[in-house]
Amino acid sequence: MISVDGISGDDFAGAGLRRLGTLPQHDLLTLAGDWLGELAPWRNTGSLAAISTSLSAESVLASLFVFGEPVAEADARAGVPGPLLDLLLRARVLSEESGKLSADYCLVRGDGMSLLAAWRAAGRDTGSYAPWVGTDSMTLSRLVAARRRARTALDLGCGTGILGLSAARNGADVVSVDVNPECLAAATFNAHLNGLGDRLTAVEGDIMSLALDSRFDLVVSNPPCLPLRRGSLGWLAGEAGLDGLEFFWELLRRVPDLLTEDGEALLQAAAYGDERGPFFVPELEAELRRLKVSGRLLLRPSTPPRWPAFAPRDENQQLTGVLGDEVREYVTSIGATHYYGFVLSVRSGDGLEVGRFQ
Numbered sequence: 001m002i003s004v005d006g007i008s009g010d011d012f013a014g015a016g017l018r019r020l021g022t023l024p025q026h027d028l029l030t031l032a033g034d035w036l037g038e039l040a041p042w043r044n045t046g047s048l049a050a051i052s053t054s055l056s057a058e059s060v061l062a063s064l065f066v067f068g069e070p071v072a073e074a075d076a077r078a079g080v081p082g083p084l085l086d087l088l089l090r091a092r093v094l095s096e097e098s099g100k101l102s103a104d105y106c107l108v109r110g111d112g113m114s115l116l117a118a119w120r121a122a123g124r125d126t127g128s129y130a131p132w133v134g135t136d137s138m139t140l141s142r143l144v145a146a147r148r149r150a151r152t153a154l155d156l157g158c159g160t161g162i163l164g165l166s167a168a169r170n171g172a173d174v175v176s177v178d179v180n181p182e183c184l185a186a187a188t189f190n191a192h193l194n195g196l197g198d199r200l201t202a203v204e205g206d207i208m209s210l211a212l213d214s215r216f217d218l219v220v221s222n223p224p225c226l227p228l229r230r231g232s233l234g235w236l237a238g239e240a241g242l243d244g245l246e247f248f249w250e251l252l253r254r255v256p257d258l259l260t261e262d263g264e265a266l267l268q269a270a271a272y273g274d275e276r277g278p279f280f281v282p283e284l285e286a287e288l289r290r291l292k293v294s295g296r297l298l299l300r301p302s303t304p305p306r307w308p309a310f311a312p313r314d315e316n317q318q319l320t321g322v323l324g325d326e327v328r329e330y331v332t333s334i335g336a337t338h339y340y341g342f343v344l345s346v347r348s349g350d351g352l353e354v355g356r357f358q
């Protein structure tokens with residue numbers, strides 16, 4: 001598992017880490033295409049050939065981080081500068097077995113940045129599931145990138161660090177919090193990978209029991225929001241209660257104490273509803289009133305109610321097993337027919353405005 005213990009900013013800079021950022025990478029938009037059955041980079045023999053005739057260091061690194069192919073350590077040492085290879089081994093993003101090196105993480109391009117992420121982000125279920133980065137991360141990252149005035153930012157549940165790094169690229173000093181040390185190490189690594197190592201501070205913390213006494217111009221969070229009872233999967237996956245909103249409500253309650261006077265919070269999650277919109281709007285209005293803040297709710301186009309991807313299904317695609325039964329009963333009991341992804345912007349003021357992503 002990745003670790004940045006004992007690796008200094010000078011170590012990162014001296015290793016020429018930014019070279020990784022020039023590699024062809026898993027592009028999240030390409031990946032969206034892959035899910036639709038189109039060509040992904042590793043299936044495209046043209047791009048593979050183009051890469052394998054490029055500089056040998058790039059070819060070794062691309063084999064490892066883009067194609068997920070192990071490389072003989074001797075070949076890697078012949079091509080890749082020693083300090084870079086040593087740093088990657090020291091940070092345990094590369095592992096060695098029987099004289100072969102392999103990458104435990106892939107490289108993705110996220111909104112103009114290069115990010116080390118779990119292979120699952122490149123459509124492969126190997127190794128760790130954290131730090132995940134997906135199209136949800138990209139949407140929020142773009143909203144963060146448009147907030148150019150923030151001097152300080154807080155990213156809660158930072159994963160790869162993408163959201164905080166988006167703010168850091170605009171000059172913000174960022175505190176990135178996650179409960180998972182693997183994500184904190186990845187966020188730190190990714191900050192250095194993008195030349196932003198001095199702008200990001202990674203802090204271990206739990207959103208549900210946050211103890212921060214600073215205020216920030218921008219607070220951003222893409223928290224766990226799987227609509228499953230917390231703890232039901234038995235591993236740190238991102239369950240957020242049967243309505244998927246437990247982390248969202250907790251974050252909303254904390255936001256007023258975390259924002260500067262003109263600050264803004266961007267919170268992403270998803271909620272059940274019907275064709276008229278999500279059910280939680282009246283409760284949200286009341287909570288915003290109680291907290292004395294205003295909200296702008298941007299809704300994505302709705303999808304059918306979200307079923308747990310992990311629950312077994314029968315031949316008719318009906319959920320089976322305890323997990324499935326519990327969620328199906330819940331969704332039926334509340335009469336949900338739609339499921340809306342959303343981003344809520346919170347500022348000082350009052351009232352709730354509801355709009356849609358264009």
Ligand SMILES: C[S@@+](CC[C@H](N)C(=O)[O-])C[C@H]1O[C@@H](n2cnc3c(N)ncnc32)[C@H](O)[C@@H]1O
Nearest residue numbers: 133137157158159178179180206207222223224
């Ligand atoms: C949906 S991912 C979002 C990651 C990243 N912000 C992004 O947008 O790509 C949620 C993140 O929250 C973290 N997380 C889960 N439970 C948490 C908790 N109780 N406190 C803080 N972070 C948590 C996970 O480790 C994961 O990195």
